[in-house]
Amino acid sequence: MDFCGYLDEVKDSKANLFIFTTMGYFEHKTIWITGASSGIGEALTYALNKKGAQVIISSRNQKSLEKVKNACVDTEKVYIAPLDLEDSEKLTEKAKTVLDKFKKIDVLINNGGISQRSLIKDTNMSVYRKLMEVNFFGTIALSKLVLPQMIREQSGHIVVISSLMGKFSSQLRSGYAAAKHALHGFFESLRLEHYDDNIKVLLVCPGFVKTNISLNSVTKDGSKHNEMDEAQDGGLSAEDCAAKIISAIQANKEEVYIGGREISALYMKRFFPKLLTRILKNRKVT
Numbered sequence: 001m002d003f004c005g006y007l008d009e010v011k012d013s014k015a016n017l018f019i020f021t022t023m024g025y026f027e028h029k030t031i032w033i034t035g036a037s038s039g040i041g042e043a044l045t046y047a048l049n050k051k052g053a054q055v056i057i058s059s060r061n062q063k064s065l066e067k068v069k070n071a072c073v074d075t076e077k078v079y080i081a082p083l084d085l086e087d088s089e090k091l092t093e094k095a096k097t098v099l100d101k102f103k104k105i106d107v108l109i110n111n112g113g114i115s116q117r118s119l120i121k122d123t124n125m126s127v128y129r130k131l132m133e134v135n136f137f138g139t140i141a142l143s144k145l146v147l148p149q150m151i152r153e154q155s156g157h158i159v160v161i162s163s164l165m166g167k168f169s170s171q172l173r174s175g176y177a178a179a180k181h182a183l184h185g186f187f188e189s190l191r192l193e194h195y196d197d198n199i200k201v202l203l204v205c206p207g208f209v210k211t212n213i214s215l216n217s218v219t220k221d222g223s224k225h226n227e228m229d230e231a232q233d234g235g236l237s238a239e240d241c242a243a244k245i246i247s248a249i250q251a252n253k254e255e256v257y258i259g260g261r262e263i264s265a266l267y268m269k270r271f272f273p274k275l276l277t278r279i280l281k282n283r284k285v286t
Ligand SMILES: NC(=O)c1ccc[n+]([C@@H]2O[C@H](COP(=O)([O-])OP(=O)(O)OC[C@H]3O[C@@H](n4cnc5c(N)ncnc54)[C@H](OP(=O)(O)O)[C@@H]3O)[C@@H](O)[C@H]2O)c1
Pocket: 034, 035, 036, 037, 038, 039, 040, 041, 058, 059, 060, 061, 062, 064, 083, 084, 085, 086, 111, 112, 113, 114, 115, 134, 161, 162, 163, 164, 205, 206, 207, 208, 209, 210, 211, 212, 213, 214, 216, 232, 235
């Protein structure tokens, strides 16, 4: 075997070891994933389905969800539940259908979301409302609908895909960062209020992950950005991000930061906040 072959084998054995060590933990769990039609949610769906979990997959686009289902190794264990997080009124009915069918949700992964690319001075208020509806109100509404069942069972895990933008902000992301910060406020309260009900809360803060997030971002008037940002393009793969999220769930972490060098900004914010301000203010603004 040549050296490259040896490296591939080591990589494969590491991946197999990861699947093996987390297999039992997820095998009989029912996991509801929002934003499962692409990116991080899609990668989580494949990985958790591979580990034997029953997955319930949600997003707006039913056709994309069907494609994801068909690409899973065990399609019998994939249930499609289309929903729009922006339409929190209809979420009650959607959640009832899912809860009537599955009775128990072990893990709810609140992953669905949209980002933003626009300056505060130019952004319509309707764009801020959309960012808050999808990223914050839809997410807390769905979690509140699943919560009573978790309280009854005295067991449950709520995972929230926040962002580094949930810990500090940057230009062009005012509404997105506000919504992600709000998620931390809400779910830190939920963790405390339901600690004794054995309901765990994990806040996930990714940096740059190579998905369609920048393409799907909303601009000042609500239209799509439709551009792949350079930072996103050079980011971590969705598969690696999903693997780290899965490890953090199993390790019962409260908060996890996933990404590359950009994670250092988090520590800069904590220990040298003015330095971070000076660095971020000089970033190119389009
Ligand atoms: N990629 C990154 O660098 C990064 C960094 C930090 C945090 N995050 C967070 O990671 C999560 C996943 O994003 P991603 O990077 O995987 O981006 P993505 O590929 O654009 O995926 C976003 C997902 O959210 C769903 N979604 C959007 N609007 C929705 C709505 N109104 N109702 C229901 N589902 C909706 C989309 O499906 P439909 O279009 O079918 O509805 C899609 O499945 C987001 O919460 C994002 O904020 C991403």
